[in-house]
Amino acid sequence: MTMSFPTSSPAAPFAVLATAFTASDPETLHLLEKYLICVDQNGIISAVIPPADPRYAEQKSAYQQNNALIELGDDQYLMPGMIDVHVHAPQWPQMGKALDLPLYAWLQDNTFPLEARFSDTDFARRVYAPMVDALLANGTTTAMYFASAHNAASLALAEICATKGQRALVGRIAMDNPEQCPPFYRDSSAHQAVDDTAQFIRDVQTLVTPQSNLVLPVITPRFIPSCTDDLLTGLGELAGQTGCHVQTHCSESDWAHEYVKNRFGIHDAQALHKFGLLTRQTIMAHCNFLSDDDMDTLRATGAGIAHCPLSNFYFANSVFPLRHGLQQPLHIGLATDIAGGHSPSMFDSCRHLLTAACALNDGVNPQLSAKERGRPGAKADFIHAFWLATGGGGEALNLPIGQLAPGFAFDALLIDCQSPDSNVIIWPEFDDHRDVLQKIIYNATRCNVSRVWVQGRVVTER
């Protein structure tokens, strides 16, 4: 069963006549050439009609007569909106800096002090409002956010997303372990953190704005090292009671993986499972060091993975074995991991997914023989990247988003290959539509994102 969201405020139905790209699984790309994509009054795709369909001409002229047909230009393409399944919202101001530091210094000297500032809700609003604008402008229609350990600031983020029309899953971080969290930034007790999380869930669920259905609360233990057993137990119980989404980090780095092994004698995934934190609505960031047994546990529970290829390079001491994960199959989405990842662009995440997969496949150290160096079978192509950034994210979140297909929300991007700063260079004499998508995945930037819809509503337009 896929979770559903409440219907949006009513609006007029419309259709987009577009050449569109959508993927229905990691390997299957659909090229919808001059299709009519029909959107109902709730922002849900009601039909996807190919030109050969007998209804096509009639439907097209009906929308035209209602002044409800959007027809794309020759160098314009439609694709599902990007779904970023792991973003640390309060780290927005430090995006693209301090990446020359080791993880411990990055976290303790930069990230924790910055996140602690979000006790000031005005400061939070000052950061979050332009951040949501920037992510929408980059084409991110859905984001799953780690906020901070403050209810008010985290609620402000949820409100800002609702107001600006970004689909968002927002978590108030819980972190109470005095051995791993600094005194200036931690929950005072497991009890308080669980209570505050429960209150945050209620507050988000009762947010009432015309677009409030776009925002969901998320139970968010930072990662096992930050949390006492009591906190993990309490949050697991809350997940069972509420059915809410859960997010955390899992087996990211050598240090984090070893820490959990030392504390519990088992891997992160097994420990999270014991605490009741692995559900069909769970997203775990990274998961680089999963064993095959861990993957079996994920598969059995339906829990998903946020693949963060860019921050993997900097902080995970390794590359997540994406193809192996897809083969299980596991639910896997793609993420920027701002600010462990320095780019807000999910197009960049696609690119880094591809280079990371190359690195794992061939290996990197020329001092080793080719045989010792690589891990054959790990290579990915642009369709895997496109899937993870769109439909894969929707599947991992268990929401009907990420595909241009009936029943899915119309969260979509109009990509213009002719925008003034475009590095997407199309040669009609050489490039078919599949090539066009490949070139978009490899070179599109924010400048190519010409219009952004979330649930049928235009939220960004240039």
Add this chain to the structure above:
Amino acid sequence: MTMSFPTSSPAAPFAVLATAFTASDPETLHLLEKYLICVDQNGIISAVIPPADPRYAEQKSAYQQNNALIELGDDQYLMPGMIDVHVHAPQWPQMGKALDLPLYAWLQDNTFPLEARFSDTDFARRVYAPMVDALLANGTTTAMYFASAHNAASLALAEICATKGQRALVGRIAMDNPEQCPPFYRDSSAHQAVDDTAQFIRDVQTLVTPQSNLVLPVITPRFIPSCTDDLLTGLGELAGQTGCHVQTHCSESDWAHEYVKNRFGIHDAQALHKFGLLTRQTIMAHCNFLSDDDMDTLRATGAGIAHCPLSNFYFANSVFPLRHGLQQPLHIGLATDIAGGHSPSMFDSCRHLLTAACALNDGVNPQLSAKERGRPGAKADFIHAFWLATGGGGEALNLPIGQLAPGFAFDALLIDCQSPDSNVIIWPEFDDHRDVLQKIIYNATRCNVSRVWVQGRVVTER
């Protein structure tokens, strides 16, 4: 001795009052806060004056009175232009596609047929003119180009660069080995290829336009597998006679490295040296599989390396050990390697340099222990990347470019962090100037390149 270029056409001197970034070696960043950078009538930097200098006020007002002072805004920064030391110009139409193919299919089925089309010089002009525009717009003030195996088309590229004002080193590719080059795209004999190369050098040297001093010819054996011994011998002799730049590929992949070992019993670098092709004006792309002996040979000859981190991921089966190369020290520049690399942006090259260095440092395969996985000491930071993209490229090319310092050509970029599509997000309350540069290196795109000067002349402006 650094090679010099002829003086440019006379123009009025001017100065830029800017906060600027420049590096004088791989580890040394200079932050020039509100400096006066003075450019003479030949486009050469005549002085770099700090505010504390007694001449500052007087000089500033003198330039002001001559209406020759350009004062940058608060969110604008000056930096040296990007130097891309390895670009395959005729592969521009396939940039960002076919990267899901193995090297052999990529080369034989896509790249060679495309390059062969440049026998049509009109087609060449149709590709090269917008390519040079796009590279300038991305901030590439100097490019070292592999053109194709056609004199007319390669000369057209040189003319286009001269006309548009991009500093360029252009090579007409030589490739005559019937065992490795397809019949539809190869030189008919070593003799013909050497003669044509000699003619190309003369033609480029006699190109007469007001900006012709910007373009230099390059002797360009594609790579050893493409060339017979006779061709390598002839081109080595030509290098000795002319003193021209030389460019080729060197020990890029397992296949290429093994091929040369099998043919000559030695590594690429040693073979190229025997043929007289390693000089202070030589740039070899990749060099991933250099031994320490090979590095000694490079150091002794002064030959330089084009580090191509992005295409390394796709085609080199490994990552070039950059830090090890810098420690020798070798001359190393940075490159996009279009279209083996999918991005025309040298900012992207910087980013991929950094992820590649992380991957080599920590390793990538989580199945291996941390100790087996990585190669400690390989990590790089944004200053290394900035150096390679600017001063390092100038040093490798043996030209006075890539630094904002007296005697260097004023090839420079005005970076605007507030451009409409900017993902460079500056927080004045948190970010000092060093952070600003780090954020530029990590997130600048073409949209942030607001003005481009080459040798004092504005060649792109938005």
